[in-house]
Every structure is written in structure tokens, then in C-alpha cells.
Amino acid sequence: MSNLADNAFDRLKSLETEIRASLVIGVNESDTRLKAIDRILFEVLGWSHEAVFTEPTTESGYIDYLLTIGERRNALVVEAKRVGVLAPATKAERITEVSLSGPVVKPLLPGIRQAFGYAVEKGAPVAAVTDGEAWLFFKAARTDGRPPLEGKGILFPTLASVFADFAIFAELLSPIAIVDRRHLAHLDGAEGMKVGDAEQHYFVFPPGEAKMKRRDPLANDAALLFSQFFSRLSGDQDKEMLRDCFVETGESRKADLELQKIIQKVLNNIAPISTDSGGALQVELERAMTSQRSETVLLIGNKGSGKSTFVDRFFDQILPLSIRERCVVARVDLGNYHGDPSRIVSWAILQLRDILEAGVCSNDPPTYEDLQGIFFREYQRWKTGSRRPLYERDRELFKEQFGVHMESRRENHPDEYVRLLLEWASSGHKRLPCLIFDNTDQFSVEVQDAVYQLAHSLESAGAVFNIVPITDRTIWRLAKAGALQSYSAKSFYLPVPEAKEIISRRVTFLKAKLRAEPNAAKSYFSRKGFQIEVNNLQMLAEAVEKVFVENDYVSGLIGRLGNFDIRRMLKIAERIFLSPEIKIDEIIKSKFGGPSVTTDKFRTHRALIKGEYDRFTEVENDFITNVFETNPQRPGSPLLAFYILWVLRQRLNSNRSKDVDAAHWLTADLADYFERCGVPNEVLLEAVRRLYERRLIEALDPNVEVIGMADKVSIKESGVAHIELVTTSTVYVEQMGTTTGINDLSVRDELRVRVRGGAFLELRDIFLRYLLKVDSIRMNIPSTPAYAQVTEARRQVKAISSTERPAGKRTPRAGPPKKQPRHPGRFRLV
Structure with missing residues (x-):
């Protein structure tokens, strides 16, 4: 049994004595429901x-129990009777499969x-x-044309059989x-309807x-380049780089689906923010x-x-100095x-x-005078109140005792001390404390909720401006925890x-660093660990620009595959x-990369x-998914995942400007x-769960861990990119053809x-014909308008094969030529 079933079984065992005591002959139906069935449904399950x-x-009467899932979808009707009424005609003490028209269940027939009748009326x-x-x-x-009573059911003849086969009961x-x-x-299993038998898979190249x-000679330095200047987005080693490389986006940019989801489901007071000026944040x-x-x-x-870099730039570079000087910025990095x-x-x-x-404070660490200002009210109370005699008799001793008191408060009651600091900044110095609670996302919802409550609780100490990235x-977690409803906040996207x-x-x-004064540039890059010449770095930078900046097809594909997550x-x-x-050493030698890098999609x-491997494998590739993979233990169509992505994309395109729910499919x-x-x-x-785990689709609630039937899903940008790869990338189909399990030796x-x-190209065509053959066996697409898009998706796969193109039209081989660029020839997979 699973852990959930185990826990439920433990709860049933703990209630066994009470439930058995309630199941005595003569007890009426209401007592049976209250003392046995209710407890099994609510407390056990x-x-x-x-x-x-x-x-x-x-119309037929009153249903004893109607069980629903998701958004009030009727799932199961339970008809309850008083104890002893059913009494199936069997002496079996274990679970059994029975015919609904057979003698065993005759006493249960009414x-x-x-x-x-109830189930038909409710659609359960x-x-x-x-x-x-x-x-x-x-x-x-x-839906198979058989009368309902010709079907079969699963019978637990006694409560003992429920205990004996509780995993199935659950x-x-x-x-x-x-x-x-x-x-x-x-x-389905009771009626002989089984999922297809397991099959053997064979691989050209087992993934x-x-x-x-082996890496190219300059690849290690290129790896360092990417680590230092491209992949890193956080860290304190080079804030200058992080801030200067921040990309400003105007608040007029069209809101994406994620923003629409938040607006319609969580917050209605959220708006995109202009990251070039931070105007709306400055206004607040x-x-x-x-x-x-x-x-x-x-x-x-x-x-x-x-988010963190935006906040740093906002206070250090964007906010006018006259306003910045009136702020006390305190950034708490919870990532530490x-x-x-x-x-x-x-x-x-x-x-x-x-x-x-x-x-x-004026000094760091604070002087006695600084602390005296923070504790000024208490100082005055001591001076004119209970410690007045001491103050008038021995001011030095008074000062010494008050110093001990201040340090004790600072060390033993830091929360009260922080509130005094906030009050002193606001009322004593006329400065606004700006508190930033950063990197809470790695913690549980309980921790996030506690930090959010802390931020709001500090508002009572004085005028405070909290920023929580x-x-x-x-946001979805806090909404479920209730924190968003308990406190007011302004929200920006x-x-x-x-x-x-x-x-x-x-x-x-x-490039700006490389153009700097030679010694300064060499010193800067030496501190970063580079041992190669600065002009070699110049060539690396230019090669990066040639590959990614000057070719929209590359950067566009990267964005979609990464779901526009900057790190990814x-x-x-x-x-x-x-x-x-890519062959970095050739890029460096040619200085500017050349056409083989900048225009060759195959490479x-x-x-x-x-990546750095001799074949495709999902184990090391978190960005590319084999959409043709099937489970040999429970095989389905190898095109099913592609069809799911296709229909989800069509649903999104049809509902992009409407309610977010409509863009997701239950x-x-x-x-x-x-x-x-x-x-x-x-x-x-x-198949849906695999697509979700691989980030090709999303759930309406982004915190869903495992997709269930009651979850709504929509395609992500990575899913759209995979449709593009299937239909336009010969390399993708070739690689999947050599690393996908084939059931035909x-x-x-x-x-x-x-x-x-x-x-x-022949390899690709053989693989595609195999996919379509297995698909036609395992899927029968109805010829109705409702399934026109699935039919179109299948047609698109057929069109990829060269056999589907007009006769006489030559299709070039995939991949770069070895000797004659204008006449691509045959080449080996490397």
C-alpha cells in the first residue's frame, strides 16, 4: 500500500472496535450511516x-451520499442500507469479482x-x-452498448474483507x-478490460x-566565461556586473498568461512595473x-x-539621490x-x-550617545521617575546602570530593540526605513507566511516601507494560507x-570591460580566474554575440525552451x-565564428x-524532452504526448484573451x-504527468506537485517549442529515432x-513510419469536427517524411556538409 493507504488503514484499525460495535443487526439505516459509513468516508478515507x-x-428520490471531486463534478453515488439487509449469497471472506445479474448479489439487486437510477440522473x-x-x-x-446489469462489480462481502484487501478498497x-x-x-479490470500488455523495447543507442x-581546447575558458558573466544571476562577488547587465522592460509590455492567472485567481490589484525607471514603486x-x-x-x-537585482538598482541607481538620502535600506537575504x-x-x-x-546610528558600532537616542524615552523615564534619586546623587553610576540596561535590552529582546530602531529612524531622523525580505521562496509556505507576517507586524513601530520579492x-501559497487576505499590500509584476x-x-x-585601459581590463579578468589573453576573451564575446544575439531563431528557441525563466x-x-x-576552438580561430556557426541550425x-554527450539523454538534459517515449509496461501511442501538446496549444490560442480558466483544460x-x-x-x-514534470505544460495552480484528474493544465512555452522541434527540426527527430525504445526489432x-x-533522412523516415504505424494501431481518431485538431496533428507528422513530399522534389540531407557546402552529402552521427 502507498503511504496514504497505510495511514488510512491505521485510522481504520484505530476505529475498528467502535465501527464493529455499531454494526449489529436491528440498527436502523441512520445509525449505520452515522456510526459506520460516515466514519469510514470522513475519518478513514x-x-x-x-x-x-x-x-x-x-426525480427518483433522495441520494444517501453523492461524492464529488474538483469543481463539483459528481463522481460516485453511495446507497446505504441498514445492517444485514444486503447479505450477499457467498461464504467468501475476501474480495471477489461478481456479475451484477448473478446469484451472489441477488439480495443486493434492489x-x-x-x-x-440516482447515478444516471446525476451523471456519476x-x-x-x-x-x-x-x-x-x-x-x-x-458506453459499450451492454445493459448495466450485464456488467460486473467488485464485492467486499464482509468488513473483514475490507480489512484484508484495504489497499483495493481505498x-x-x-x-x-x-x-x-x-x-x-x-x-475495468473486473470486466476484463486491461491496459495493453508490456512490450520489449530496443534501442539504436540506449540513452x-x-x-x-572531449571538450575543445578553449572550452574550459568558455565555461568560465559563461559561469562568470552569463549563467550567474545572484551572488555578492560582482554586483556591478549584475546591475549593469539588468535588462529594463517597460510596464507597457503586454501582460503574459501568468500575470493574467494571478490577476484573476489571486490578486486584483497587481500591475506590471517599469523596470527601467521603477516609476510606480517610487510613487508608492x-x-x-x-x-x-x-x-x-x-x-x-x-x-x-x-527581482533582487531590480531592488538593488532601484535604491542605488534609479531612485533620485534626494529621496535615497531620506531612506534607510535594510535588506535581509534569507538565502543566507x-x-x-x-x-x-x-x-x-x-x-x-x-x-x-x-x-x-552615526557610528558603527553605535556609541553610548547613539544608544541613548534610541532609548531616549526610557532614559527620560529613569531620569524623572523611579531612578531620579540615583540620577541626582550619582550621574555617572546612573549612566553606567542605564548602559547595562540598554545592552541587556539589545541582546535579550532584539525584536523590541528593532522596533525602537525603526521608530528612531522615522521620528528622530525623519528617514523612512525600507525593509527588504529577499529569497523566501526556498522555504515552506509556513516559513513564507511567517516572514510575510513579520514584515507587516513591523509596520506598527513607525513609518516602514516593506518590499517582499x-x-x-x-503568491499562490500565501493566498491559500490566508496571509494575503489578512493584510493589505500593493503588488507589482x-x-x-x-x-x-x-x-x-x-x-x-x-566588451566595455575589454575596451577599458589594458592593465585595468587584465586585472579585472585575472581576478575572475581567466588565464587566457584579453583579446581571446574579445573573440569569445564576439562569438557569443554572433551565435545568440544576431540570430533570432536561436535566442527565440532558447526563450521558449526555458519558459522565459532567465536562469534556464x-x-x-x-x-x-x-x-x-559548436567547436569553440574553430570559433576563436576564425574570430567571428563564420557562417557554419551563425547560420547552421543543424549544428x-x-x-x-x-550537449557534451555522444547522444541525447534526458538524464542530463533538463530542457529537451523525448515526446515519443512510451512506457514499455503500459504502452500507448508514441504520438500521444505530441497530440496532447497540440490540442492544448490550440485551446490556449483560442482563449488567450478570455478567462484564464478557459485557456486551461481539466x-x-x-x-x-x-x-x-x-x-x-x-x-x-x-503522459500528462510526464509533460508536467518536464515543464512542457503547467497546472493552473503552480504549486501542484503531481497532476491529478481534478487539476487544470495548459501548455507552456517549452511545450510550444517542442511542437516546433517535432515539425521543423530534422536533428530532433533523428536523435529521438536513435534513442527511443522501438518494439519492433x-x-x-x-x-x-x-x-x-x-x-x-532515411533514418528519420523509417522512424516516422514506425511511429505512425504504432499510433494507428493504438489510437482511432474519430472523423468528427471535435477531433479535427488531432487529425491535423497526425497529418503534420506524416508531412515531415520525405515520402509525403511531391515526387521529384529533392530534400537536402540533414546536418552540415563535410567538403562541399552547396551539395550536402552523407555524414556520420557524432
Whole structure:
């Protein structure tokens, strides 16, 4: 059993005595429901009361239990009877598969008919009949043309059988299992409907045996270049580089789907912010400064969007000096905390204490006079109140005792001391404390919620301007935790720039450093660990510019594959540039790269797909997914993932300007859609989960860990990029053809022959014909308008093959030529 089933079984065992005591002959139906069935549903299996409806009315009567999932989708009807009424005609003590029209369930037949009627009226696909002791589960909706009573059900004849086979019982009745339709899988199995048998897979090149290829001589320095200036987005070693390479985006940039989701589902007071001027943020800061009223600002952006750098630039470079001098900036970087998460708030207080002291006090560390100003009210109370005699008799001793008191308060009550510092900055120095709580996203929602509450609690100490940079995922978490509803805050969304703009800014920064006075430039790069000549770095920078900045097809693909996450985009660029397929040493020798690098998509795609290895493998490639891969234990169509991406893209395109919900598709509905093509629910759900894990699709709620049938999904930019790769990249199809499991040994051997001969267009065509053949066997696409897009997707795959092109039209070989650029020939896979 899974952990969830184990925990549920433990709860059932703890209630066993009480439940058995309630199941005695003569007890009425209401008592059976209250003392046995209710406890099994709610306490054991974990159904929420919001998802269960008792006594909902129908034309036929009142349903005992209507179980729902997701957005009130009726899932299962439970018809309850008093104990002893059902009494199936069997002496079996274990779970059994029974015919609904057979003698074993004859005593249950009235209840079965009653449950059938309710389920049909409510559209519930499954029903159950129980008296608390016996449980019978069966399909209430059929699409195979058979009368309902000719079907089969799963019977637990006694409560003992429920204990004996509890794992199956939980998968028939628990909410999580019903969401994933595991209950239907069991009922299908009872009727002999099984998912296809396991198959053997054969590989041209097993992806698990991939080996790294030797780097070019200058690749190590190129790797250092990318590490220092392209891939790094955080760290204190070179703030100048981070700030100068920040890409400004105007707030007029069209809001993307993620912003629409936040607006419609979480916050309605959020707006994009102009990162070149930070105008809206400056307005909010000046308002807090003038009104002397506290305010909290949420700066929302995806992971790696440059939130921290934006805040640093805002206070150091963008904000006018006249306003900056009236601010006390205290940035608490929670990324530096590596202790017990339960103590993160007390740690943050200590950080604030030290940072505010340095910013507020005239001296660092603070002098006695500084501390006396912070504790001025207490000093006055001591002086004129209870310690007045001491003050008048011995002022030095008074001063000494008050000093001990101040240090004790500072050390033992840092939270109170921080509040005094904030008050002194605001009222004593007429400066606005600007508190920044950065990098909370790596912590749990409980920690994020606590830090958010801390920020708001400090508002009561005086006029405070809080800035909390967080990701879109954190916003959803805080919304569920309730923090967003408890406190008011102004929210801004940080737009993400294009990959081309990001890389271009870094190249510009590098060139500026290289153009500096020779000794200064050499010193700067030596401190970064570079041992090669500065003019070689100049050539590397120019090569980067040639490959990524001057070719939109490269930077555009990088952006989509990285889902416009800056960190991922730069890692993809690094992957391409360091791949042996690009041949960095040749780039350096030619100074400007040359046409073989700047215009050859084949070489770029091989670098992207293979990286530093001799073949494609998902183990080391987090950006490229084999959409043709199938599970040999539960095989489906090798084109199913491609079809899912295709229809999700069409749904997004059709609803991009409408409600966000409309752009997402409920997984249960997606399963129903493909079920009519012959795709079992389990196979569809497995494919959707794989696409989600590989970041090709997203859930409406970004914090979903494992996609279930009740989750809504939409295609991500990476999914769109993979459609493009399938339909336009010969290299992608070739690489997948050599590393995808093939269930036909003769096809695998044909592919191997083509690899040895370097006939990669023939290899591609053989692989595509194999995919289409298996697809036609495992999927039957209805010829109706509703399935026109799936038919079109299949047609697009057919069109890739050279056999689908007009006769006599020659198609060039894939990949760069070896000797004659204008007449591509045969080449070997390297």
C-alpha cells in the first residue's frame, strides 16, 4: 500500500472496535450511516465535508451520499442500507469479482437498481451499495452498448474483507484515487478490460549509456566565461556586473498568461512595473514618506527574473539621490539562512538589528550617545521617575546602570530593540526605513507566511516601507494560507525580458570591460580566474554575440525552451556554446565564428539536444524532452504526448484573451476526450504527468506537485517549442529515432543500418513510419469536427517524411556538409 493507504488503514484499525460495535443487526439505516459509513468516508478515507452531499434530491428520490471531486463534478453515488439487509449469497471472506445479474448479489439487486437510477440522473460514473458490513462497487454509466446489469462489480462481502484487501478498497473509494480514476481501472479490470500488455523495447543507442565527448581546447575558458558573466544571476562577488547587465522592460509590455492567472485567481490589484525607471514603486515610496504611513509592496516575478537585482538598482541607481538620502535600506537575504526553519523569524530580527544599527546610528558600532537616542524615552523615564534619586546623587553610576540596561535590552529582546530602531529612524531622523525580505521562496509556505507576517507586524513601530520579492508560486501559497487576505499590500509584476536582450546586455558589459585601459581590463579578468589573453576573451564575446544575439531563431528557441525563466535561458545558451558540436576552438580561430556557426541550425540543434554527450539523454538534459517515449509496461501511442501538446496549444490560442480558466483544460475532460480515441485513462494521465514534470505544460495552480484528474493544465512555452522541434527540426527527430525504445526489432535494425551509412533522412523516415504505424494501431481518431485538431496533428507528422513530399522534389540531407557546402552529402552521427 502507498503511504496514504497505510495511514488510512491505521485510522481504520484505530476505529475498528467502535465501527464493529455499531454494526449489529436491528440498527436502523441512520445509525449505520452515522456510526459506520460516515466514519469510514470522513475519518478513514479523508473525504472533506464540502465534497460530500447527503440527501440531494432527484426525480427518483433522495441520494444517501453523492461524492464529488474538483469543481463539483459528481463522481460516485453511495446507497446505504441498514445492517444485514444486503447479505450477499457467498461464504467468501475476501474480495471477489461478481456479475451484477448473478446469484451472489441477488439480495443486493434492489439497492443496485436504486443506485443506478440516482447515478444516471446525476451523471456519476460509479455507484456503490453498502450496509456498512458488505460493500459492492460497480459502473453506473456504460458506453459499450451492454445493459448495466450485464456488467460486473467488485464485492467486499464482509468488513473483514475490507480489512484484508484495504489497499483495493481505498483505491475504489478514497478521494485521491477517484480523482486519478484508479477506481475505474479496478472496475475495468473486473470486466476484463486491461491496459495493453508490456512490450520489449530496443534501442539504436540506449540513452542510459551516453558518454561525454572531449571538450575543445578553449572550452574550459568558455565555461568560465559563461559561469562568470552569463549563467550567474545572484551572488555578492560582482554586483556591478549584475546591475549593469539588468535588462529594463517597460510596464507597457503586454501582460503574459501568468500575470493574467494571478490577476484573476489571486490578486486584483497587481500591475506590471517599469523596470527601467521603477516609476510606480517610487510613487508608492514617496507616498509613504510624505504621509508617514507604513506600506508593504509585493514584487512578483518568476524564479530568476531579477527581482533582487531590480531592488538593488532601484535604491542605488534609479531612485533620485534626494529621496535615497531620506531612506534607510535594510535588506535581509534569507538565502543566507541555513538553520532550523522554525527560527527563521528570530534570525531575520537579528539581521535587521545589525543592518539598521549601521544605517540609523552615526557610528558603527553605535556609541553610548547613539544608544541613548534610541532609548531616549526610557532614559527620560529613569531620569524623572523611579531612578531620579540615583540620577541626582550619582550621574555617572546612573549612566553606567542605564548602559547595562540598554545592552541587556539589545541582546535579550532584539525584536523590541528593532522596533525602537525603526521608530528612531522615522521620528528622530525623519528617514523612512525600507525593509527588504529577499529569497523566501526556498522555504515552506509556513516559513513564507511567517516572514510575510513579520514584515507587516513591523509596520506598527513607525513609518516602514516593506518590499517582499516573491515568485508567482509563493503568491499562490500565501493566498491559500490566508496571509494575503489578512493584510493589505500593493503588488507589482516584474516582466521578463527576451533571451536575446539578456545575452546582448552581458556581451555589451564584457566588451566595455575589454575596451577599458589594458592593465585595468587584465586585472579585472585575472581576478575572475581567466588565464587566457584579453583579446581571446574579445573573440569569445564576439562569438557569443554572433551565435545568440544576431540570430533570432536561436535566442527565440532558447526563450521558449526555458519558459522565459532567465536562469534556464542562460543555462541553455551555455549548453549550446560549450557543446563539442559548436567547436569553440574553430570559433576563436576564425574570430567571428563564420557562417557554419551563425547560420547552421543543424549544428546549433545538435548542440542543444546532445550537449557534451555522444547522444541525447534526458538524464542530463533538463530542457529537451523525448515526446515519443512510451512506457514499455503500459504502452500507448508514441504520438500521444505530441497530440496532447497540440490540442492544448490550440485551446490556449483560442482563449488567450478570455478567462484564464478557459485557456486551461481539466485533466479529467482531457482524459474523456482521448478516451474516445481508445486511450485508457491511466495512459493519458501518465503522459500528462510526464509533460508536467518536464515543464512542457503547467497546472493552473503552480504549486501542484503531481497532476491529478481534478487539476487544470495548459501548455507552456517549452511545450510550444517542442511542437516546433517535432515539425521543423530534422536533428530532433533523428536523435529521438536513435534513442527511443522501438518494439519492433527489425525496425531497430533498419535504423542501425542507416546510422552506419550516414543516411539520416532515411533514418528519420523509417522512424516516422514506425511511429505512425504504432499510433494507428493504438489510437482511432474519430472523423468528427471535435477531433479535427488531432487529425491535423497526425497529418503534420506524416508531412515531415520525405515520402509525403511531391515526387521529384529533392530534400537536402540533414546536418552540415563535410567538403562541399552547396551539395550536402552523407555524414556520420557524432
